Amino acid sequence: MANEPSDNKLSDTNQSSNPTPNEKSNKPHPPLERSRFGGSQHKQHRQDDDAPVSRSDLSKAAEELLEHSTVYINWTILLLSSLVIIAFSVWVxxxxxxxxxxxxxxxxxxxxxxxxxxxxxxxxVIGFVVWVACSKEGDVRLGPDDSRPQYKLGTWVAMLFAAGVGIDLLFFSVTGPVVQYLHPPSGDGVTAxxxxxxxVWTMFHYGIAGWAVYALLxxxxGxxxxxxxxxxxIRAALYPLLGKRVRGSLGDGISIIALVGTVFGVATTMGIGVVLLxxxxxxxxxxxxxxxxxxxxxxxxxxxTIAATTSGVDRGIRWISELNLWSALAMMLYILIAGQTAFLLNAFVENIGQFLVTLPSRMLQTFAYVPGSSEWMGGWTLFFxxxxxxxxxFVGVFxxxxxxxxxxxxxxxxxxxVPVFCDFIIVSFxxxxxxxxVLQGNTAFAELAVQSPEQGWYALLEMFPGAIFLICLATFSGFLFYITxxxxxxxxxxxxxxxxxxPAQDGPKWLRIFWAVLTAVLTVAMLLAGGVLTMEYATLIFALPVTIIAYLVMASFFKALRIERAEREGKVLRRPSMAPTGGHVPERSWKQRLGRLLTYPSRREVSQYLERTVIPALDDIAVEFRNQGYEVERGNVTNATGREGPLLRVSMEDVLDFHYQVSMVEMPLPTFSGKMSIETDVYYRLEVFTEKGSGGYDxxxxxxxxxxxxxxxxxxxxLQSIAQSALAH
Structure with missing residues (x-):
């Protein structure tokens, strides 16, 4: 990182840009000016263990949560989680x-x-994630405001689908509908x-609910x-609610619950998978x-698993995810074309309509007025x-x-x-x-599908033309679900x-191998203890504490979004013409506006403007801030997006530092410009970057x-953003 101090730069150029409150208190720092909202500017003092109440508090989370700058093993979580799983495995x-x-x-x-x-x-959970998507906070990115997706849409959707869909979908896609037809939760079976x-019941169990949980976490x-x-x-996602307490025993306990629940969920999928395969x-x-x-x-x-996981997301898992999607698509097309095509398409459309119409009532359906319904609920809706x-x-992290x-x-x-729709196609077909x-009178198949779902699934495949090819394709697709x-x-x-x-790194290779082996041990233990039924019992029991995590995450995330909204609304009060991050667009004379529209500066021209105009302006402002007693950082640094440029940072006691950086951004030259150069087809802008990303103007x-x-x-x-955030709390 280049860091060339100017004449006005602080003597210690390597100091932290976010000093601790104790460090700041030793330097002169005048009180903030009176706020236009009435009264003096609010200073947000909090104890070390208090939950954050502003963006300035959230900005300190990284240094408060991380005790080490490199990957290290949390032995408390590893040992206690392993003991729980090993003890359960030995018991069963x-x-x-x-x-x-x-x-x-x-x-x-x-x-x-x-x-x-x-x-x-x-x-x-469903209501919360839908609210987030529909609210103004839905525009917030998983990253700085100027960040863009790493993967193309097609690859991303394939990885969404493959990571969240397990081989259990194939297992229940046949037995589920047959059981609900013969033995519905209410009313008589074998009726219209x-x-x-x-x-529709199986679509409901594999529908929006599960993916809403994945989306929430x-x-x-992210x-x-x-x-x-x-x-x-998970513990980082609870920081706005619990503060630094998530770094201690409380955070360890939450991580253990999430980890044990994850192991049992994956082991159940593996167990169902091997029964089917x-x-x-x-x-x-x-x-x-x-x-x-x-x-x-x-x-x-x-x-x-050991071979694939050590290759990381960008290689092994991504390749398997895309192959998984294509093999599942091929299997569905084969069943549609070789099977009862018209019936399947008509039924699929009707299933979708029935699902959408009845979804609200099904979501709150407890069968309170149906005697003995708890057994059906425990075996189906509550299990799922x-x-x-x-x-x-598990899926949330991925x-x-x-x-x-x-x-x-x-x-x-x-x-x-998208993944839900793919699930619906598989379940419906x-x-x-x-x-x-069953409607054709094949009672033997119906009984087999109820008593032995894995046998019933393959028995159905054997009824299609070219059965051996379909069985091979389906087994291959199921194996990819399993491995993913x-x-x-x-x-x-x-x-x-x-x-x-x-966040882009993973745990050590040996640790991934350890968990792959331990999950396999748990899977074998549950197979020995009774197979799929034992897995269903264990999942229902060990998932109960995870519900508490879901509520805590919703409360924590809601609080963080309130802080985002407070900042945005505080800036909106400034003036109607806003840049994307909430800052104003500088006013220009008409000649400046015309010149900006007609010229497309080269890198050399932009560099000269930086040296002759931008840097002197920032230096003058830095001098004046220092004269007023503020701690100021001035220098040439590289920001979080990898762009280099002059920075002005004003340290402010107990609140978020003021950050103003100017960086050069390469842009494609418009084909209509009339200024097209023979040598290049790009030009350069000078954009303002805050801690949130680019301001979006030149x-x-x-x-x-x-x-x-x-x-x-x-x-x-x-300053007004800080005041608005204080008023919100």
């Missing part, structure tokens, strides 16, 4: 019958007494009403990581079905709600990792629409294909058990007094 393997009976009793109690709590939690709702963790330079973790590999390679083959598949998955909550931290630069609105809308066979979930899970588990300053051509006026206007708006 040594005493499988006792474990199953005990968990069944706990699940029955939860379904009877806390079903309403799970239902209400999911409804509130039950038939109309059969597929993903956007919260927002604090990329916009405020915090670690990519066990049948496919048996049919393709002639292997004997059973526990031995299932354990072999778990071991094989661990080996492939617990499943998504357990998966929430989605945040791939979504830097997206707006909150874009993130939420994409998460609850498989489910309606199965129901078609295992890959992403190992990476996220390692991140939860380590402190990682850079300083080229302004006189020195106009530049000084722009700095003062920005500074005045900064």
């Amino acid at each position: 393997m040594v005493m499988p019958q006792t474990a199953q009976i005990t968990m069944k009793s706990i699940v029955d109690w939860i379904a009877t007494n806390l079903g309403w709590y799970y239902v209400l939690t999911m409804a509130l 009403a039950a038939l109309q709702d059969a597929v 993903g956007m919260a963790m 927002y604090f990581a990329y916009r405020w330079n915090m670690p990519l973790s 066990n049948v496919g590999f048996s049919k393709i390679f002639g292997l004997e079905q059973g526990l031995t083959l299932q354990i072999a598949l778990v071991i094989g998955a661990v080996v492939l 709600w617990a499943f998504w909550l357990a998966w929430g931290p 989605l945040a990792r791939i979504s830097r630069g997206r707006t909150l609105r874009e993130f939420v809308i994409a998460a609850i629409t 498989f489910g309606n294909s199965a129901l078609y066979q 979930s295992a890959n992403s899970g190992a990476m996220v588990m390692s991140n939860f058990s380590a402190s990682i300053p850079d 300083l080229m051509g302004l006189t020195k007094p106009q530049l000084i006026d722009d700095v003062l206007e920005r500074y005045e708006a900064h």
